[in-house]
Amino acid sequence: MPHVSDILSAVDISKFTNLQVLAKQVVEGFCSGLHRSPHKGFSVEFKEHRQYVPGDDIRNIDWKLFGKTDRLFIREYEEETNLRCTILLDSSGSMSYSGSRSNGNTKHDYAVRTAACLSYLMLQQQDSVGLVTFDKKVRKYIPPRARPKHMRVIIDELQQQKPEFETELGNVFHEMVVKLHRRGLLIIISDLFGNVDQLMKSLAHFRHANHEIIIFQIWDPDELDFPFRKWTQFKSLEMMNEQHLIDPAQIRQAYLYKLKEFQEQLANGCSRHRISLVPLLTNQPYADSLATYLALRRKSK
Numbered sequence: 611m612p613h614v615s616d617i618l619s620a621v622d623i624s625k626f627t628n629l630q631v632l633a634k635q636v637v638e639g640f641c642s643g644l645h646r647s648p649h650k651g652f653s654v655e656f657k658e659h660r661q662y663v664p665g666d667d668i669r670n671i672d673w674k675l676f677g678k679t680d681r682l683f684i685r686e687y688e689e690e691t692n693l694r695c696t697i698l699l700d701s702s703g704s705m706s707y708s709g710s711r712s713n714g715n716t717k718h719d720y721a722v723r724t725a726a727c728l729s730y731l732m733l734q735q736q737d738s739v740g741l742v743t744f745d746k747k748v749r750k751y752i753p754p755r756a757r758p759k760h761m762r763v764i765i766d767e768l769q770q771q772k773p774e775f776e777t778e779l780g781n782v783f784h785e786m787v788v789k790l791h792r793r794g795l796l797i798i799i800s801d802l803f804g805n806v807d808q809l810m811k812s813l814a815h816f817r818h819a820n821h822e823i824i825i826f827q828i829w830d831p832d833e834l835d836f837p838f839r840k841w842t843q844f845k846s847l848e849m850m851n852e853q854h855l856i857d858p859a860q861i862r863q864a865y866l867y868k869l870k871e872f873q874e875q876l877a878n879g880c881s882r883h884r885i886s887l888v889p890l891l892t893n894q895p896y897a898d899s900l901a902t903y904l905a906l907r908r909k910s911k
Contacts, residue, residue, distance in 0.1 A: 629765045632723055632896075633730035640897040660684050693737040693795055693907075694754050697725050698786070699768070700800030700828075702745040702777035709832035712892035717828045718773040720892040721799045724826060724899045728797060729764050731900055733757075738794075741767055744782045745775040751789055780808030784815060793820040797903075801828050802876060810879040823885040824906055826899055827876070830892050836865050 662671060662682035670684045705718035712720070725741070732739040733756065740754035741764050750767055779802065790796070796816060802809065802825070816823055832838075838858035845853040880887040888902050 629723065629726040629768055630730075630761060633726040633761075633765075636723075636727045636896045637730045637734065637900065640900050693732070693735075694792060695732055695737060695795040695797060696740040696742060696754055696790060697728060698742045698744065698783075698796060698798045698800070699725050699771065700745075700777065700779075700798075701743050701749065701771045701773050702803075703774050704777075704801055704803045705828070706773040707830050707833070709830040709892075710837075711831045715892050716773065717801060717830055717892055718771070720890070720896075721826075721828050722768045722771060723896055724828075724890065725799055726765060726768055727896050727900060728903060730761060731903070733761050739764070742786060743767060743771055745773070745777050746782075748782060748785055748789075751786075754794070777804065778808065779804045780812040783809070783812035787812075787815050787819055790816075790819070790821065795822045795824065798823065798825045799828065800825070801833075806872065806875045806879060809876075810883065813879070813885060814883055817883050817885070822910065823883075824903065825880065825885060825887045826902075827887060827889050828892065829889055834869070834891075836862050836869075838862075 660683065662684050666684050672683050675681075675683050699721060701718060705721060706716050708714065708716040708719075729739045729741070736756055738754035738756040739760070741750070741752040742748060743750045752763060752767060755763075779800065813823060836858065841855060841857050843853060843855050877887060879885075886906050888899075890899060
């Protein structure tokens, strides 16, 4: 299989300003790469079919598909097959960071484009997808729909997003549990910066409501290796009056230690609650999220 970075990279596609065009280019390029792959057992499956098993009503067999594949498949009704997914997009201030290796994209730019690509893929598969945007509170809730025209609704909301304000993920997610009363798949796209204990309590609340959860944690490469060498002015992206002139050499080891501690807390908490935690860097191809999403969906079946 060609690596997703060979299909469409973040640099290749940075020229697109229209989110729907970008999503279409990423998804179609990615799916074409899968179909060209010589490897078997990993492809985009249409959700309206499943393999025939003895006892199924033969009136529901797709004989045209049988003629092409020599395998029996059953047509299923939309309500039986559709996945119900809600994407929760973090638009808080910390998502506005952009480092020297992210091609001019902020973490929020990357998150918005990832959300658009995932939405396009799901609607192509006739799944239902909805969107929640939030910072310190829920800003918009678009319930899941499976109609192709629903993509325009999601795109319009994504294009309006601007990262600002503080956030406390735990409070926001507790608020959403009540609104997301039907169980389904939740895809959280966020840097997850905040109190880990409160976050885990809210995620446990989602899991108690029988939601499946995938978290795409967005990182700028600077945040992982702290490359700063000269005296640098660090400004808070959520508390605008807070800034400090710092010699990075004096704090680098302490920063990396705290980072590792934060990552381990998140990984352990997610593992405990059976939540998929997937790191994404802002210089990765957008198609990486699609590959991960499909692999996790196949694993969960």
